[in-house]
Amino acid sequence: MKPVELAQRLAARERPAGRPVMKQRWSRLLFLHWRIDPDLLRPLLPAGLHLDLHEGEAWLGVVPFLMERVRPVLMPAVPGLSWFLELNVRIYCHDDAGQPGVWFLSLDCNQPVAVELARRLFLLPYQHARMRYGGDLTATRYHCLRDGELDEAVYEYGPAGEVQEAEPGTLEFFLLERYVLFSVGRNGRLFSGKVNHPPYRWAPAKCDQWSTLPVKWDGLPEPQGRPESMLWVDHVDVHIFPLRRLALEM
Structure with a gap:
């Protein structure tokens, strides 16, 4: 497959046609990334998706954050349902048409209703x-223990520099500017779902404690050493669009 062109990455940020089905805010985001052997990741992708590389290298991400004001369009947020935590493990891919996006290996969540709805409506794992979490924007402490596991993943993080937007073509742009998720339904049918939000305003992250346990929970070898990229985002308001089936090239 040909590499994804920069114009395709920029086009992915445009608002999709049609109406969104949900609104939500993502806040206190921490993006941790490690370089990883592409041959380890390619078998994880279904037919019709291809590993997306930055300058020939593959990246694995662990992203803890807060989900806030989650609700269907035209409905108010509901206390106890619309605020919760999420931590995802992700890799980067594109479809046959070169549309770049995210493939989630897992998404941990402490809101049972949200877990079941996301599994059914968006076909996500x-x-x-x-x-739980504590602290403030400058120093957030974040804990995650997946059901059935014994050890807890802990993150302590905050901003460590000036806030900025990612420049097209940079590693930060490649890792952050993702507006498409891919998922698989019954009989291996491939779907894409789009989100729309302003470009992330990110800062370098200070991360005093981090964990690769979620990667281990997903059955992959844990990355070694410090994350090679650590980025922090205050918040972003997001529109979620419905899934659409992708046609595979023959």
């Missing part, structure tokens, strides 16, 4: 977990 959500996992039940016990999670």
